[in-house]
Amino acid sequence: MTAVALDGIVLGLQFGILGVGLTLVYGLGGIVNLAHGQMAVLAAIVTARLIDSGSPAVVAAFVGVVAVSVLGVVLDLTLMRPVYRQQGEHRVLLGLLLMLGVGFVIDGLLEWRYPIEALSLRFQGDPIPVLGVAMRRGSLVASAISVAAGGVLVMLLRWTTFGRATRSVIQDETGARLCGINPAAVRTVVFGVSGALAGLVAITVAMTRPVVSTDGVNLTTFGLIVAVVGGLGSVPGAFLAGIILGVVNTISAFYIGSYVSTILLLLAAATTLLLRPRGLLGIG
């Protein structure tokens, strides 16, 4: 039981980072990034190709993460421009459709060029006991990276001028502009950060199981559930929801089966939303 719960937390931390990337971009500009999981997988495949061609894993992973971060910035500056010109529902719908398209394109490219590519990052050495459970080193490193990434992100958002500006745009864009903040610039930077977080998720997942080129849709779906349950726009909410849903998912997969566990996950999400329509820590 403890072992299953710990595995759930490992997965939950990854879910959390996945949800945070989605929730930030949505909170800032109303974009539901339906290509988020595909961007993550893209980072994994870039990393795998680089390792295949002889790069050290750390360098390859870094390049993979930076590559999708740049992709995020480029998407924001090009495809999302007409989206930001729309308001309200129109903006959300147009953004959703365009990012769905981006997801299809990435999926298609990966399936065409690298159908059997996969990223698997293994760590040498014996398992390490945690609370009496032998944990694989990959799981521990993955969790440490997730916690560090989450911690750094929360600190940046909380205590730096740019982080405060980011939260201000989420809470009241007009107010932010009147304070001299350029929402477009904030969105561009944060889209890049979101891309990097997606890449980081793929890298950490690859430490616990292989990431294959068709994993994108699944990752997007999980990220979306986490972001919605946490309350779209809420970073702490996404972390909390990620951990809870990771544990729910792992426990039900272990005791019932992985097919049923996804249904249970959706059920848990729906129940949360019925009880708290704005999500666990939803704002506005």
Next chain:
Amino acid sequence: MTDELLIVDSLSAGYLGEDVVHDVSLTVAAGEVVAVIGSNGSGKSTMLQSVCGLLAPSGGSVRFDGVELAGVKAHRIARSGLVYVPAERHLFPHMSVRENLFLGAYPTRPSADQLGMVYRVFPRLEERTGQLAGTLSGGEQQMLAVGRALMAGPRLLILDEPSTGLSPILASEAYAALVELRRDGLTVLVAEQQVPLALDLADRGYVLDRGRIELTGTSSQLAADEGVQRAYLGV
């Protein structure tokens, strides 16, 4: 005159191609407090929003310290020292009073002096420094909106109906704080439909009616005008 800080010339503005502000011209000199008075729907907010860049004017020009503002983005205008406090306040509801004030000074990190200056004008804000802006009372929110604008060190402060949503007592208190700022030499353009409050504060004023400037003069001239008395002062 050469010391005009703000020159609005033949400004027109509106929504969906239909103007609600027509051919408005006004000036504000450095150190002056100028009021724009007018009833509901006369176009005060529309005019101010097209000055501060939230709304694109359909015609005319706005010059701030000699620089044309037409087509300049709102955040750039704010950084150039023309700071607007909207009637709706647009505070950051999930941030503390202190964080809201910090953001007023964006992109710099404010000094203790800057914060202290705002707390001197609004001691109430210092008492509530850790409270979330969304949970403040209406009067406190108004103080915070003005305080946040002061953190930018504005050369021109533009206020849209600072009395909005306040009881008569709180509205007078809000104006008392503005009198204090005026004494410190702050340049202010204020739109208001509570005409007595605005004319007590201002040196000069303009009367806006259905989107046009109907009348202008010193505050005492306007207060003595029969039309103004009948329409706005309930005399």
